Amino acid sequence: MGRSARLRRAGAGGTEHPRVAGGKVKxxxxxxxxxxxxxxxxxxxxxxxxxxxSAEERTHRLQVLGLNGVGADATFDRxxxxxxxxxxxxxxxxxxxxxxxxMYRGLYVPPQGEERVETGDGVVFDLSDMAREGPADAGFxxxxxxxxxxxxxxxxxxxxxxxGNPVVNTLxxxxxxxxxxxxxxxxxxxxxxxxxxxxxKWDQGRKDGLMELSQTLLSEFKLRDSILTQQQQLFxxxxxxxxxxxxxxxxxxxxxxxxxxxGDAFGLVPRLSRGRDSLSGLDSVGVFRTMDQAFHTGQTIxxxxxxxxxxxxxxxxxxxxxxxxVKLSPRTSVISGVLTVAMDITGDPSGGQESxxxxxxxxxxxxxxxxxxxxxx
Numbered sequence: 001m002g003r004s005a006r007l008r009r010a011g012a013g014g015t016e017h018p019r020v021a022g023g024k025v026k027x028x029x030x031x032x033x034x035x036x037x038x039x040x041x042x043x044x045x046x047x048x049x050x051x052x053x054s055a056e057e058r059t060h061r062l063q064v065l066g067l068n069g070v071g072a073d074a075t076f077d078r079x080x081x082x083x084x085x086x087x088x089x090x091x092x093x094x095x096x097x098x099x100x101x102x103m104y105r106g107l108y109v110p111p112q113g114e115e116r117v118e119t120g121d122g123v124v125f126d127l128s129d130m131a132r133e134g135p136a137d138a139g140f141x142x143x144x145x146x147x148x149x150x151x152x153x154x155x156x157x158x159x160x161x162x163x164g165n166p167v168v169n170t171l172x173x174x175x176x177x178x179x180x181x182x183x184x185x186x187x188x189x190x191x192x193x194x195x196x197x198x199x200x201k202w203d204q205g206r207k208d209g210l211m212e213l214s215q216t217l218l219s220e221f222k223l224r225d226s227i228l229t230q231q232q233q234l235f236x237x238x239x240x241x242x243x244x245x246x247x248x249x250x251x252x253x254x255x256x257x258x259x260x261x262x263g264d265a266f267g268l269v270p271r272l273s274r275g276r277d278s279l280s281g282l283d284s285v286g287v288f289r290t291m292d293q294a295f296h297t298g299q300t301i302x303x304x305x306x307x308x309x310x311x312x313x314x315x316x317x318x319x320x321x322x323x324x325x326v327k328l329s330p331r332t333s334v335i336s337g338v339l340t341v342a343m344d345i346t347g348d349p350s351g352g353q354e355s356x357x358x359x360x361x362x363x364x365x366x367x368x369x370x371x372x373x374x375x376x377x
Contacts, residue, residue: 059098061187063272065224066328068098070133075220076106084108087206089194095141096190104132139167141191144178152177155199172197179211183221244342248275265310287321291338294323298335318346322356324363
């Protein structure tokens, strides 16, 4: 017999259904090798127009585009490499900035064997293990986003406002050139920037070249929006399904979609909330452990039997949960989400096979969308 759990709604005399804890989502990587991080400095205040509202809007836009996470992206890495080559700089970033952190989705550092760069003062810095994230207020990029304008610092020591910036001591940065990174809707998502450990003159040609290079990423953002449109069409099919379906993103299983049957049975939760926190009843019977396995192995994993009392029933039901890893981002082989289909097999154990078949079909459609093939909806 599988695990069982009771799902309760909040109400008089009842137990309150688990709510989303806090309002922020953390994706910290702990342990492992020591990394070079940009240290936060609270005294490096931003300009007044860097409001909490605009930061929240930017974070939401990054979430919608599937970019609010840390990890290498081949397209962004390539653009960072082009920026470094164009300007002759040892370090370049495609930097996306949320309310909590900066995410270096594109990163260029000197090739292996050349990672140790020397400043004009003869101090050597090792960039070989630079982390792909930093505090939201560290460095110069937050100023570019706040001002929504290019920032050129020939020598940071010439600017009292920037001389005490933590990246000067952490990475030995002496010069910086950064331009706002906008999507096709005009939203500022972060920066494309280059840095050097020596003072240098950023001429107009390099400034113009960096701004033009940032425009090449517009097609990437448009493609992601196009994929979102196709996913919405697929969700319309899911909405008519008589069984629960949910789509989650990332290792934290942020909820991107759930059909009404899922909500009726297991509870309505906010979009982009952490599934494990919001759907504790499913977690208690092992659904999220199964999703973890699917996400990390890249293989479809089935929880063959789990017993619980759904919201829309007064008696226990037995469900089979099929968790299929899917690719939510364009032109990638990296698993970024899990599609979970639940089938009520109470009194009919053969229903689990149907669940696996349906999940496989929907998973194939997501793969077609992610590859740009579209697929028949």
